[in-house]
Amino acid sequence: MANTTPPPYARIVAELRRRITDGELAPGERVPSTRRLAKEWNVALATATRALTVLRQEGLVDARPRVGTVVATPRHHPAPPPGHRTADRPAKETEVTRERVVRAAVGIADAEGMAALSMRSVAARLGTATMTAYRYVGGKDDLVLLMADTVLADLPLPHRPSGGAAPADWRGRLEAGARALWQVHRAHPWLAQIGPLTRPLLLPNLMTYSEWMLSALDGHGLSPAAMLNVNVLLYSHVQGLAVQWERETAARSTTGLTDEEWLADQSATMDALTTSGAYPTFTRVVGALGRDGYDLRLDELFELGLTALLDGVARLLDEARGCSDGEARGRCSHGEE
Incomplete structure (x- = not known):
């Protein structure tokens, strides 16, 4: 008898799709990252990437730089039927180019960071076999250099x-x-x-x-x-x-x-430090900020x-x-x- 158990990535897709359609995950809300999905479902990062790629192809999620993958704004098209398997058909190899490989890698690194980047995760995002990606770049080290040169081409220097x-x-x-x-x-x-x-x-x-x-x-x-x-x-x-x-x-x-949620979790530790008496200058400076506290703005720095x-x-x-x-x-x- 044939095995009818859906592959791991499809099970992840089904669960996240359910959370989105049931309203458990609202538009703009972050969905679990590839690393969290890999840990929770005990799968490889590439499998988690493939799951998010399917949801992105269905229009259910969007990848945002420095934020991650979030639930997309509804586009008023019908949900895929049960058993829908968007990523089961790899893209034709003629559709894969070095530019697409590099841009896919940039998208992963922008949304999830370099730790989520691998040749397998890039191939999963493109919906193709890992070895296909290797035909266009020599490996991850070469890919990272191509990524860097590609985004640096967008430097907004005035003489351009x-x-x-x-x-x-x-x-x-x-x-x-x-x-x-x-x-x-x-x-x-x-x-x-x-x-x-x-x-x-x-x-x-x-x-x-x-x-x-x-x-x-x-x-x-x-x-x-x-x-x-x-x-x-x-x-x-x-x-x-x-x-x-x-x-x-x-x-x-x-x-x-x-970062706001993390800081809220540190409030007890901060209170203990500022009431210890060991750091009077720090305590005075932080206290002078009032209830709004210190907002660290990297652009200002x-x-x-x-x-x-x-x-x-x-x-x-x-x-x-x-x-x-x-x-x-x-x-x-x-x-x-």
Whole structure:
């Protein structure tokens, strides 16, 4: 007798579809992440990804960057009949391209974080066999580099066709470059995780960014090493804050809690710390915030840090100009005021 038990991904689809149609999961509400589904149903991440892909193809869920997969707004088309198996027919291999593989991978990383990304999860999202994806990219490491170069191509630098005129002053150019990089990292937080500063990614579109930043510093008296240091500092400022977006994505995916819900769970611990008497300055500062508390806004921190860094660059340029010739250069080389 043939085995009529539905495959694991289909059972997950059926349960989530029921929760959505019964109203247990409302439009805009997060559905369990691939990692939570894999843990709860004891299946592979790729199986969980396939289940969410089926629901996305049915129009029941949407993937949102830095949020995850949420219930879609109803589109007034009939629910699939019992036994409906959207993903049972893999897409024709002729429909798979390297661009589609890369874009599918970007979608997974945007919604679920890099931990959810694998060649199997990409193939599941495309509705094809894992080996088919390998025909277009050499493996996960190659895929991540392609993903990075693809999203960095969207850097909104002013000199690009839709970006307007480029600022003429060094500070305006550096601000424009840093904000463009921040904008891309906000949209794709996983970018901050793909490589250490000591091993820079030699990607064409990242080189475009570095060319922009270095050209802003060129001709102002800085040494080549100082120019590169400034470029790295501004880049790491963006990365250092953007990595928090990625960690929040991962934390939501793992715990199912928003940052507000997590903070609410920590209230007893916070009360114990602030009433212990061991941290008087912290307690006074937090208490002065009142009932609204402290709202950590990464965009504000980015602007605060960018201003401080550029003020420091301005001092470097003033010093470089003061040491450009004659007696002043001699004094500076000996560290004299």
